[in-house]
Each structure stands twice: as C-alpha cells, then as structure tokens.
Amino acid sequence: MTPTSCVFCGLLAGHGEASWVARRDxxxxxxxxxxxxxxxxxxxxxxxxxxxxxxxxxxxxxxxVVLLAQEVARAMEKCIGARGVNILSASGPDSDQSVPHLHLHVIPRRKGDGLDTWPSTVTSHPLEDAWHSAVRAAMTS
Structure with a gap:
C-alpha cells in the first residue's frame, strides 16, 4: 500500500470527510x-x-501517536467520565489490521459497560522451545 492509496492518508490530505477530534504536529x-x-x-x-x-x-x-492517545484518554475521563480506556491496535498483514496505516483505537470504558475487549481465545500457532532466547538475542543485536 502506498500513501496515495491509503484511506487514512487520503483523509489527512483532505480527501473525504472525517470527524476530527484533535490535530497535532x-x-x-x-x-x-x-x-x-x-x-x-x-x-x-x-x-x-x-x-x-x-x-x-x-x-x-x-x-x-501514544502522546495523543493519552491526551484523548484524559479528555474522555474529564468530559464523559470514562475512568478507563482500552487501547487497541492491529499491526501487520497477519494481525487482522483493517487499514494498513498505523493507528490506535482509544475506547472509553466505564464499570459495567458490557464491552469485552480482552481476547477470549488463544493462538493455536506453536513455537519452538528456543523462541524466547532467539527474540532476546535479536533485541541485543
């Protein structure tokens, strides 16, 4: 996907309508x-x-992105009483990402709101025993 074909890049360029909450640098x-x-x-x-x-x-x-998400969360608490938020993101072709442009979903939460955003299933993809060592080694190189 190129920036010219990205729906979010199109909105950022003024193509299409968006309900903007905040614009920062x-x-x-x-x-x-x-x-x-x-x-x-x-x-x-x-x-x-x-x-x-x-x-x-x-x-x-x-x-x-993270600092603006924090700003949005604080405004949600102040203005609508949401004392919690879930921050959700899918990133990469195997993650079910809907729009291939980095984005975070900030979802306001209230006690007893009935929304369940925690995964209810676990992956069936097996890993070899050495996965932890391999990741740790990749982080140090």
Missing part, C-alpha cells in the same frame, strides 16, 4: 464511521506520516 485523532464504533466515543489516533504499522513507524511517529 505529528498525529491526529478522529471518530470512525458510526457503524464501526465499539463505543460512541471510540477515537482513532494516527500519525501524520504514513507507516503501515509498528514495524516500520519512526520513533517520532510512535511517540506522537
């Missing part, structure tokens, strides 16, 4: 389409710069 926040909302106030935070996901995002983009 490195990131923006918007409301998703109503039919796709897990919650009426669910907000999507994305970097201005195109990157498909966590794997290829710059440190600056990641920082901008």
């Amino acid at each position: 490195g990131a923006l926040a918007l409301l998703p389409l109503a039919e796709g909302r897990l919650s009426p106030a669910r907000t999507v935070v994305l970097p201005n710069a195109h990157a498909a996901g966590f794997h290829d995002s710059s440190a600056e983009s990641l920082q901008a």
